[in-house]
Amino acid sequence: MPTPTLEDVARHAGVSTATVSRAINTPDRVQEQTRLRVEAAIKTLSYTPNFGGQALASRRTNTVGAVIPTMDNAIFGQALQVLEESLAREGVTLLVATSQYNREREEAQVRALVGRGVDGLILIGAERPPAIYDMLDQRELPYVILWVSSGEGRHVTIGFDNDAAARMVVQRVYDAGHRKIAMIVGVNAGNDRAMKRAEGARKMCAELGLPALRIVESSYTLEAGEYAAQQILSNGERPTAIICGNDVLAAGAIFAARKLGLDVPRDLSIVGFDDIDLARVTLPPLTTVRVPHRRMGRTAARHILDWIRSDQRPDSVVYDAEWVERQSLAPPAM
Amino acid sequence: MPTPTLEDVARHAGVSTATVSRAINTPDRVQEQTRLRVEAAIKTLSYTPNFGGQALASRRTNTVGAVIPTMDNAIFGQALQVLEESLAREGVTLLVATSQYNREREEAQVRALVGRGVDGLILIGAERPPAIYDMLDQRELPYVILWVSSGEGRHVTIGFDNDAAARMVVQRVYDAGHRKIAMIVGVNAGNDRAMKRAEGARKMCAELGLPALRIVESSYTLEAGEYAAQQILSNGERPTAIICGNDVLAAGAIFAARKLGLDVPRDLSIVGFDDIDLARVTLPPLTTVRVPHRRMGRTAARHILDWIRSDQRPDSVVYDAEWVERQSLAPPAM
DNA sequence: TTGTATGCGTTATCAC
DNA sequence: GTGATAACGCATACAA
Numbered sequence: 001m002p003t004p005t006l007e008d009v010a011r012h013a014g015v016s017t018a019t020v021s022r023a024i025n026t027p028d029r030v031q032e033q034t035r036l037r038v039e040a041a042i043k044t045l046s047y048t049p050n051f052g053g054q055a056l057a058s059r060r061t062n063t064v065g066a067v068i069p070t071m072d073n074a075i076f077g078q079a080l081q082v083l084e085e086s087l088a089r090e091g092v093t094l095l096v097a098t099s100q101y102n103r104e105r106e107e108a109q110v111r112a113l114v115g116r117g118v119d120g121l122i123l124i125g126a127e128r129p130p131a132i133y134d135m136l137d138q139r140e141l142p143y144v145i146l147w148v149s150s151g152e153g154r155h156v157t158i159g160f161d162n163d164a165a166a167r168m169v170v171q172r173v174y175d176a177g178h179r180k181i182a183m184i185v186g187v188n189a190g191n192d193r194a195m196k197r198a199e200g201a202r203k204m205c206a207e208l209g210l211p212a213l214r215i216v217e218s219s220y221t222l223e224a225g226e227y228a229a230q231q232i233l234s235n236g237e238r239p240t241a242i243i244c245g246n247d248v249l250a251a252g253a254i255f256a257a258r259k260l261g262l263d264v265p266r267d268l269s270i271v272g273f274d275d276i277d278l279a280r281v282t283l284p285p286l287t288t289v290r291v292p293h294r295r296m297g298r299t300a301a302r303h304i305l306d307w308i309r310s311d312q313r314p315d316s317v318v319y320d321a322e323w324v325e326r327q328s329l330a331p332p333a334m
Numbered sequence: 335m336p337t338p339t340l341e342d343v344a345r346h347a348g349v350s351t352a353t354v355s356r357a358i359n360t361p362d363r364v365q366e367q368t369r370l371r372v373e374a375a376i377k378t379l380s381y382t383p384n385f386g387g388q389a390l391a392s393r394r395t396n397t398v399g400a401v402i403p404t405m406d407n408a409i410f411g412q413a414l415q416v417l418e419e420s421l422a423r424e425g426v427t428l429l430v431a432t433s434q435y436n437r438e439r440e441e442a443q444v445r446a447l448v449g450r451g452v453d454g455l456i457l458i459g460a461e462r463p464p465a466i467y468d469m470l471d472q473r474e475l476p477y478v479i480l481w482v483s484s485g486e487g488r489h490v491t492i493g494f495d496n497d498a499a500a501r502m503v504v505q506r507v508y509d510a511g512h513r514k515i516a517m518i519v520g521v522n523a524g525n526d527r528a529m530k531r532a533e534g535a536r537k538m539c540a541e542l543g544l545p546a547l548r549i550v551e552s553s554y555t556l557e558a559g560e561y562a563a564q565q566i567l568s569n570g571e572r573p574t575a576i577i578c579g580n581d582v583l584a585a586g587a588i589f590a591a592r593k594l595g596l597d598v599p600r601d602l603s604i605v606g607f608d609d610i611d612l613a614r615v616t617l618p619p620l621t622t623v624r625v626p627h628r629r630m631g632r633t634a635a636r637h638i639l640d641w642i643r644s645d646q647r648p649d650s651v652v653y654d655a656e657w658v659e660r661q662s663l664a665p666p667a668m
Numbered sequence: 669t670t671g672t673a674t675g676c677g678t679t680a681t682c683a684c
Numbered sequence: 685g686t687g688a689t690a691a692c693g694c695a696t697a698c699a700a
Contacts, residue, residue, distance in 0.1 A: 283617025387693030
């Protein structure tokens, strides 16, 4: 016996398909008795509504899509986890796709999700081809952007100020006494979070009267971070502190330092960004910046659902990024 | 203008909807010239196929669903990442849902995905209510189970032998000279991976003539692991080695040891399981067992697609779990 | 190669 | 309250 349809249920319960549909979607609009008959039929046939049919007829999918750069590390895991839970609680399914930090791939994924009829979209960062936003606007598809604070009024963003956070990091490192600072940051192209962090740090250095900040771009793996740090530590004047665009890079930098026989933080301070699990277990534990993962996830869920249901565009939200002092930052040795 | 449909494209290109459909799905069956006209129309209208319509008409969704315990840590991230990439390369979208290590929730998620018409399903572990398997069988829905090796012939599994891996760990720890061993393992209920690991370790201890292995169940967070280790180290006879059911728990155990002033591995050896990123950055770096994350992801993609497309159930695959020696295991102090 | 016509499973608009 | 029945957007068998 193939998958049962609404019609099978109707036949089984001795009613029309319309009644079955009502019994499912608006149980109050159906007599108690018939409702029970329908429910029984559904159970015995173990009927599940066909998604395609539902989507086609109701023009809604109860689905929200999210495109994140990667699932390979824990950076987006927490936010996603909370997002998923919050949506599930409202009967909405989350579809997750990844872009591998790649522009074209992200565009394709957005289109794929839109094509699947998602009722709303969660995106990371605001930097992407305008054509995408045009498409979303044209379809009046609600979307919310996480991890940044400036949608320049055009977008609903739920995040934090990467620029300000990076400035804070530099300030703290400066306050600890460091004057020779370098930075490792994720590839900037198409990644406004990385870019803003680099920019903020650069400007803050300038404001503090430090020499131009040396910034090395790196891809997003532990090994890449290690390699970048090794470059920094082997060529040119050696910094006393390295600021990293995320915790994975920072962990890599710790490796590089250790291999060169440098003690962290005595010989070299290293600061991370994100505060993922990993930041607590490195040795020394990473001094880093805590990103409001869970709050972003929860708020994103609420906002996108509000928007979908009320058809009213919600406001942007800016959370604070929090300085987390552990043990990888110390005053420089004399 | 609302979302354009196939008909809009057809009108725009001066052809029939059938031709547009063909131009999209079987471009070779359409004249170069008309194809170009259609493509132009698609572009100017920024048309995207309606998923519901597609699904309804073709009775396929080009979608594979996966239910994993959590996205909150990196344990499943790598496999999922590879899975997603491999599927995407074939034009198939991956839907990810999480169960929070919770039976009921997992069942609900499976049903939700089935309801959405996934063409196939990826599951973690074989332990779940038979009703679920019955439903999948009834619908003849292909599904592949990861992270375990024994589907007892009933299921297609792609994984490794958790029992054997745990035995190997015990053997190695024993070989290092340890005789007082304890274990922290993830909650067993509904988690056959955790259960098998506990079982394997227990039996191996027995075979080696060691006293009954003390096993503490713990939930899956760093903090829980820390707490469990603290219990082990504070009550009863203190072991010289703690075997952990996963790396997160092991990292927690390292914390606990440090807080008690114990040096790892001098005073206490700790062994992890999984070899996620985190395992390399702890101090000391974790001696652990490498799970074939990427191979499982890749093979799962291939197998599920084969099954979907050929309608022939593929074979199960067993990979080896690999011992990874780092620095958290050493002979016990005298 | 292209067009016509039908059906996919559900919801929603009508009558009854 | 309930039952016909018309969309919904697409793929496909069939005809041309």
